[in-house]
Amino acid sequence: MISILILTKNEEQDLPGCLASVSWSDDIHVFDSFSDDQTVAIAQDAGATITQRVFDNWSAHQNWGLANIKFKYPWVLYIDADERVSESLLNAIKVLKPNADSEFVAYELRRRDFAWNGKWLKHAQMSPFYLRLFRPDKMRYERLVNPVSIPDGPTDKVDGFLDHYPFSKGFKFWIQRHLSYADMEALTRVKDLENGAAFSLRKALLSKDFTEKRYHQKGLFYKLPGRPLIKWFYMVVVRRAFLDGSAGLTYATLQSIYEYFIVLKSKELLRQKK
Secondary structure, eight states, X not given: OOEEEEEESSOTTTHHHHHHHTTTOSOEEEEESOXXXXXXXXXXXXXXXXXXXXXXXXHHHHHHHHHHSOOSSSOEEEEETTEEEOHHHHHHHHXXXXXXXXXXXXXXXXXXXXXXXXXXXXXXOSOOEEEEEEOGGGEEXXXXXXXXXXXXXXXXXXXXXXXXXXXXXXXXXXHHHHHHHHHHHHHHHHHHHHHTOOOOHHHHHHOSOHHHHHHHHHHHHTTSTTHXXXXXXXXXXXXXXXXXXXXXXXXXXXXXXXXXXXHHHHHHHHHHHO
């Protein structure tokens, strides 16, 4: 069997569907950031184990959870409340049967992001692959937001889809959440500048490790001028978001606006430091 880890903060709307999609596990952990709605009550009614901690930043929060939560099994599937384990992913995991003697320490899943109208953003999605099935003693995270997964050992891929509904709470929530993400992304960017962090173009283009590749791509991307327009062009033209119809074009525009939030916040932080 596999343990389940779900991070929550006021997720009374999405948590029931998430819990239903992992009800096959007898070790479900809800790692809550002191919700003030019915999140904890819903988790308790479902028989989940509750652990609470004040949220500080993504990597610190996730690392604390992996180090301190007592999982029943050696493998953990980590999902967010607005995500669902599809039947295809569940079947693939049953076939895989990861155990403590596996040569791999983590498995990469493919996530499907769905728009507000239920359409799969197949082309508009930026990064569909994530290390979400892993041994907790072999995984750690870096970066304040959109953390990078750092496995301590070899990884592999598993078939099936992890379904994600980022607009389940509406556009207003999506924008508010990404404003807070922009704050942490900007802080990360400024810290990289202060520390003289180096990023490799070779690794950004050629690395076979998706996580390493994405880390260096992000670092180099933040150095480019006109990032919001570059991001929109990349999503619409290079990744062909237009094939997802109006939903794809709208999503690309929203992602470009988010990028502009990061630019503005970075400039604000740099002005404050001067």
